[in-house]
Amino acid sequence: MEFPHFPAGPGEHAGPVTRVSERLWHALDDDRVVGRAEASPRPDGRLFVSVDAWHREVFDQLAEAMLAELPKPLYTVVDEADTDLTAQWQRAGFTVRRREWDYLVPTDPRSTGLGPLLPPPGVTVLPVGEAQEAPLRAVDRVIREEVEAAVGWHEMPAEILVRPDRDTVVDPSKYAVAAEAGQYVALARVLAFRLPRIGLIAVRADRRRRGVARALLAEVLGSLHRDGHPSALAEVNESNAAAVALFDGVGGRRAGSNLELVRR
Numbered sequence: 409m410e411f412p413h414f415p416a417g418p419g420e421h422a423g424p425v426t427r428v429s430e431r432l433w434h435a436l437d438d439d440r441v442v443g444r445a446e447a448s449p450r451p452d453g454r455l456f457v458s459v460d461a462w463h464r465e466v467f468d469q470l471a472e473a474m475l476a477e478l479p480k481p482l483y484t485v486v487d488e489a490d491t492d493l494t495a496q497w498q499r500a501g502f503t504v505r506r507r508e509w510d511y512l513v514p515t516d517p518r519s520t521g522l523g524p525l526l527p528p529p530g531v532t533v534l535p536v537g538e539a540q541e542a543p544l545r546a547v548d549r550v551i552r553e554e555v556e557a558a559v560g561w562h563e564m565p566a567e568i569l570v571r572p573d574r575d576t577v578v579d580p581s582k583y584a585v586a587a588e589a590g591q592y593v594a595l596a597r598v599l600a601f602r603l604p605r606i607g608l609i610a611v612r613a614d615r616r617r618r619g620v621a622r623a624l625l626a627e628v629l630g631s632l633h634r635d636g637h638p639s640a641l642a643e644v645n646e647s648n649a650a651a652v653a654l655f656d657g658v659g660g661r662r663a664g665s666n667l668e669l670v671r672r
């Protein structure tokens with residue numbers, strides 16, 4: 409959903425808002441759809457809402473109708489740079505729950521300082537696409553349970569949330585891993601778009617603070633550089649101090665941010 413920038417001038421007033429399906433509302437003006445609102449359940453059970461309307465008045469009508477019929481808590485995500493949209497949701501009773509930074513990260517080892525970096529003793533890093541599926545899913549389960557026991561998996565990006573079958577590994581070919589003593593101890597998920605995205609770097613709790621994540625990142629960025637990608641995008645929760653320090657330390661710069669809002 410592409411959210412609009414609300415114009416400063418006067419808007420138009422829609423007629424009654426109609427609920428056209430279980431999770432979809434339309435605002436009409438003389439049988440013309442002038443806005444729509446939608447509720448989308450995430451695999452973790454949370455309900456996210458969105459409103460697509462050009463005018464503030466129509467947004468308010470849709471939000472009021474939709475929120476009156478949905479159970480709380482409700483969530484939405486906005487680009488922090490869109491102050492108009494953020495303000496609209498806040499006027500509808502939403503508050504900021506968390507901020508996620510978009511980091512633009514160079515891949516050239518001369519820029520990251522990761523060129524000659526070796527993994528910790530006894531650790532081997534396998535490039536994207538070389539992980540074996542069974543041990544990959546095993547370390548994914550271990551890390552997922554550790555996250556659930558700590559901050560909760562709902563703090564992870566939406567694209568890697570637990571699915572109905574309790575799995576988060578959709579495509580094993582998208583992962584690089586670190587192995588030690590015959591088992592995987594860390595993983596990184598890389599999506600190869602025109603601007604590649606690093607969706608996740610995670611290390612088992614008992615293997616942290618040894619440089620495993622840094623070595624895994626060195627492999628991922630180095631591989632992207634060799635493939636001709638000068639930079640990559642990474643999404644980092646601002647409360648994750650270790651991840652912020654990792655990407656700050658390799659020359660990443662904050663190129664934008666998203667806010668997750670909640671109405672309780």
